[in-house]
Amino acid sequence: MSDNNWPLYEVFLRPRNGLAHKHVGSLHAVDDEMALQNARDVYTRRGEALSIWVVPSRAIIASEPGDKDTLLEPSAPERKPYRHPTFYDIPDEVGHM
Secondary structure (H helix, E strand, C coil): CCHHHCCEEEEEEEECCCCCCEEEEEEECCCHHHHHHHHHHHHCCCCCEEEEEEEEHHHCCCCCHHHHHHHHCCCCCCCCHHHCCCCCCCCHHHCCC
């Protein structure tokens, strides 16, 4: 298998001071184990990570920017009125809310 045919992997690191993994880059590797080793060698030279995730790029499903309005729009208030409690009367003695 030539270098041009190696699968592409996305690399995520969890920094020492963080709780979430962050995408740091991509690399090509023959298999998962090589991807993990290469990610360690390339992206953690200063020991700044607690853990590494490598994910085959083909396994990532992403939305298109054009789908933002339909996919990421919050629910309309009439479909879930309990999320928008604008119909409650607040007594005057409660003050500002």
